[in-house]
Amino acid sequence: MLMKLNLKSALLAATLIPLGAMAHAEKISIAVGHQSMCTDTYTAGIIIKELGLLEKHLPTDGEYADAEYDISWADYSSGGPITNQMLANKLNFGVMGDYPLIVNGAKFQETDSLRTVYVAGTGYNLKGSGNGIVVPVDSDIYSIDQLKGKEVSTPVGSAAWGMLLKAMQDNNIPSDEYVLKNQSPAVGAANIAAGKIDAHSDFCPWSEIMEFRGTGRKIYDGSETGVPYLHGVVVRQDFAEEYPEVVQAFIKAVYEAGEWIRADPMTAVTEMESWTGVEKEVLYLYFSEGGHLTLEPSIKTEWIDALKFNHGVLVAEKAIPPLDFDEWITEDYLKVAYAELGVDYEADKAKMVDPAVANKGLPSQIWHPRDGVSSYGTLPEFLKSVADMQATGTNLNSTYVYDVETGLKLFGKTAFWVKAGDDYATFLRKGEAETFAAANAGNLVTFAEAVAEFSTDS
Amino acid sequence: MRTLGTIGDAIRLDWRRILITGGLFALIFQVLMLVALMVRFQALPNYAVGYNWIGNVIHIIKSTPSWSDIPPIINQEWLIEIGKMNYDYGTGISEWSLNVVPVRMAVLFVLGALVALCGSFLRRDSCSVTTGTTLRATTGIGTILVAMTNATMSWVVCCAAPSWVVGLAMLGLGVSTSLALETMGPALNLAGFGLLLATVFFLAWRKTRDVKSIDGVLRHA
Numbered sequence: 001m002l003m004k005l006n007l008k009s010a011l012l013a014a015t016l017i018p019l020g021a022m023a024h025a026e027k028i029s030i031a032v033g034h035q036s037m038c039t040d041t042y043t044a045g046i047i048i049k050e051l052g053l054l055e056k057h058l059p060t061d062g063e064y065a066d067a068e069y070d071i072s073w074a075d076y077s078s079g080g081p082i083t084n085q086m087l088a089n090k091l092n093f094g095v096m097g098d099y100p101l102i103v104n105g106a107k108f109q110e111t112d113s114l115r116t117v118y119v120a121g122t123g124y125n126l127k128g129s130g131n132g133i134v135v136p137v138d139s140d141i142y143s144i145d146q147l148k149g150k151e152v153s154t155p156v157g158s159a160a161w162g163m164l165l166k167a168m169q170d171n172n173i174p175s176d177e178y179v180l181k182n183q184s185p186a187v188g189a190a191n192i193a194a195g196k197i198d199a200h201s202d203f204c205p206w207s208e209i210m211e212f213r214g215t216g217r218k219i220y221d222g223s224e225t226g227v228p229y230l231h232g233v234v235v236r237q238d239f240a241e242e243y244p245e246v247v248q249a250f251i252k253a254v255y256e257a258g259e260w261i262r263a264d265p266m267t268a269v270t271e272m273e274s275w276t277g278v279e280k281e282v283l284y285l286y287f288s289e290g291g292h293l294t295l296e297p298s299i300k301t302e303w304i305d306a307l308k309f310n311h312g313v314l315v316a317e318k319a320i321p322p323l324d325f326d327e328w329i330t331e332d333y334l335k336v337a338y339a340e341l342g343v344d345y346e347a348d349k350a351k352m353v354d355p356a357v358a359n360k361g362l363p364s365q366i367w368h369p370r371d372g373v374s375s376y377g378t379l380p381e382f383l384k385s386v387a388d389m390q391a392t393g394t395n396l397n398s399t400y401v402y403d404v405e406t407g408l409k410l411f412g413k414t415a416f417w418v419k420a421g422d423d424y425a426t427f428l429r430k431g432e433a434e435t436f437a438a439a440n441a442g443n444l445v446t447f448a449e450a451v452a453e454f455s456t457d458s
Numbered sequence: 459m460r461t462l463g464t465i466g467d468a469i470r471l472d473w474r475r476i477l478i479t480g481g482l483f484a485l486i487f488q489v490l491m492l493v494a495l496m497v498r499f500q501a502l503p504n505y506a507v508g509y510n511w512i513g514n515v516i517h518i519i520k521s522t523p524s525w526s527d528i529p530p531i532i533n534q535e536w537l538i539e540i541g542k543m544n545y546d547y548g549t550g551i552s553e554w555s556l557n558v559v560p561v562r563m564a565v566l567f568v569l570g571a572l573v574a575l576c577g578s579f580l581r582r583d584s585c586s587v588t589t590g591t592t593l594r595a596t597t598g599i600g601t602i603l604v605a606m607t608n609a610t611m612s613w614v615v616c617c618a619a620p621s622w623v624v625g626l627a628m629l630g631l632g633v634s635t636s637l638a639l640e641t642m643g644p645a646l647n648l649a650g651f652g653l654l655l656a657t658v659f660f661l662a663w664r665k666t667r668d669v670k671s672i673d674g675v676l677r678h679a
C-alpha cells in the first residue's frame with residue numbers, strides 16, 4: 001500500500017506540481033451540494049447560502065488567520081448525484097434525505113480509501129410526515145388499499161420510495177399487485193395534474209405543492225408508517241479531519257438558519273419562495289409553528305434506529321453495500337459547535353416533537369394577502385373569518401387547520417370537514433372523517449360548504 | 459503465437475482504417491443516441507453543459523488516496539451533458555439527457571476498431587457463404603452487446619444518472635424489468651467483447667492456417 005502511495009505521489013508530483021504551485025497556500029475551497037426543491041434540507045442549504053451564514057461563522061483566527069475561503073453551492077434535484085460529486089471530491093458537504101444519506105455512507109465505505117461522516121441533522125418529522133402518496137384531485141381513490149392493480153410512481157431510491165414500500169407492506173399489498181414506476185418529482189407531479197398516473201409517492205414538499213395547486217389529493221401521509229423522516233449533512237472525512245473548525249462553522253450556520261425561521265416564519269417562507277420557486281403557502285405548512293418540520297440539528301438515538309431500518313430496506317431492495325453506522329455517524333462536531341454557541345446539546349438532543357401531542361390546541365390560521373397570518377382558537381371562529389374575508393372579495397393566500405388524528409397541519413381547502421352539531425372537526429383522510437361523523441352524529445361537508453354556513457349571504 | 463502475429467500484420471496493414479472507424483463509431487454513436495432521444499420524446503434539447511473533464515480527472519486523482527478507487531469514480535465523469543429541462547417547478551429538473559462520457563467513448567472507440575479489424579479479416583477471407591454469414595452475425599451480436607451496455611442516456615423515468623438500461627426502457631421494456639437488468643451490464647459488455655475477440659482470433663487463426671497450408675503444398679510440389 002505504501003509503495004502504491006509512493007508511486008502515485010511521484011507520478012502526481014511530476015504531473016501536478018505546476019498546477020499545485022499556482023494555488024494559494026491558504027485557500028480553502030468549500031463546496032456544498034444541496035436541494036432547493038426539498039424543504040427539509042433548507043436549513044443546511046439555501047438559507048445558509050442566501051443569508052451568508054457560513055461566511056459569518058467560518059473561523060478567521062489562529063490557523064485560519066490567513067485563510068481565504070472559496071465557497072460554492074451546487075443545487076440538485078435529488079441526493080444521488082450529490083454523492084457522485086462527493087466521490088469525485090467536487091463537493092465537500094452534501095445535504096440530503098435519509099435514504100440517499102444511507103446510500104452515501106455505504107457507497108463511500110465500499111471504497112478502499114474514501115469515507116463520509118454524518119455530522120448533523122437539518123430537520124425531521126417524528127412520525128414520517130413530509131413523504132406522501134397523492135392521487136389526481138378527481139380520482140375516486142381515497143385510501144391506500146385502493147391502489148391494488150394501479151400504477152404508482154415514485155423517485156426510486158428516495159425517502160418517498162422507502163415510505164411507499166413500507167406503506168404497501170403494512171397494508172398487505174404485495175409488489176406484484178401494483179405497478180411501480182420510477183419518476184422524478186416534477187414528472188410525477190405533471191402526470192398527477194394530467195391524470196396520467198393513478199398515484200404518485202413523493203418527498204417534501206411535492207405532495208403539498210400538488211394539493212396547493214389543486215391538482216392532487218393526498219391519500220396517505222408518511223406519518224402512517226411511524227418511521228421518522230429526517231434529513232442530514234454528510235461531509236467527506238478527509239475534509240472534516242483537515243478543517244474540523246469549518247465543519248463546526250457549518251453546523252453553527254445550520255442552527256442559526258433554524259433560529260431565523262422560528263423568529264418569523266411568515267417572512268422566512270416569503271424569502272424562501274423567492275429563492276426556490278416553491279410557493280410560500282406550501283413552505284408555511286412546513287416551517288410555521290405546528291408545521292411538518294422540526295428544526296434541530298442534533299442527532300437523536302431514534303434517528304440512528306430509523307436509519308438502520310431504512311438501510312435494511314435498501315439492502316433488501318437494491319442490494320446496497322453494508323454500512324458501519326458507528327464509523328459513519330459522529331456527534332463530535334455538533335457538540336463543539338453547540339458549546340461554542342452556548343447551547344445545551346444534550347437538552348436539544350432530548351427534545352422530540354410529536355405533532356399529535358405538540359399540535360393539540362394550536363389555533364387554525366388564515367393567510368390574508370395584505371394583513372398576513374391571523375389565528376383562531378375555534379373552527380367556527382375561523383370559518384366565520386374566512387367567510388367575512390371572502391365576502392370582501394379577498395382571494396386568501398391559504399388557510400391552515402389540523403388533522404384530529406395525527407395533529408398534522410393541513411390546508412383548510414384539502415381537509416375533510418365534519419360538521420357535528422355546531423362544531424367542526426378536520427381530517428387528513430376521508431375514512432377517519434367518516435368514522436368520526438358516524439360516531440358523533442355528524443356529516444361530511446366540503447370546505448366551501450362549511451364556510452358558506454357562516455356567510456352573511458346564506 | 460502465429461495467430462497473434464497475423465493480427466499484428468492485419469493491424470499494421472489497415473491501421474488507418476481501424477483508427478478512423480473506431481473514432482467515427484464513437485462519434486456517430488453519440489449522435490445516434492441524441493437523435494433517438496429527440497425522436498422518442500418528440501422534443502429538442504433546451505440545455506447543454508460542458509464539463510472540464512481533464513481538470514476533474516486530475517482533481518480526482520489528486521484527492522483519492524487509493525488507486526483502486528480512482529477508475530470507478532473517473533468512469534462517472536462527463537464531458538458534455540445535453541438534454542431537456544423541465545422548468546415547471548422550482549429551478550428546473552432534467553427530464554432526459556445525453557451524457558458524453560469520455561471513458562465510454564474510449565470503450566466505443568475500441569469497439570469500432572475491433573469491428574473494423576473483423577471487417578478487414580472478413581474482406582480477405584475466402585470462407586463459404588454460410589461461414590461468412592455466421593461470422594458477420596457474431597460480430598454484429600458482439601457489437602450490439604457492447605454498444606447497448608455503453609449507452610449514456612438518462613431519463614427521469616429510469617434514473618438520475620446515465621444508465622445503459624435507459625435504451626431498453628425507451629424501446630418499451632418495462633422500467634422495473636430494465637432496472638432489474640442493470641446489474642447485468644458489465645457481464646453483457648464482457649460477453650460482447652468476448653464474442654468480438656473470439657471472432658478476430660478465429661479469423662486470424664484461419665488466415666494463419668491457410669498460409670501454412672499454402673506453404674505445405676509448395677514444399678511437396
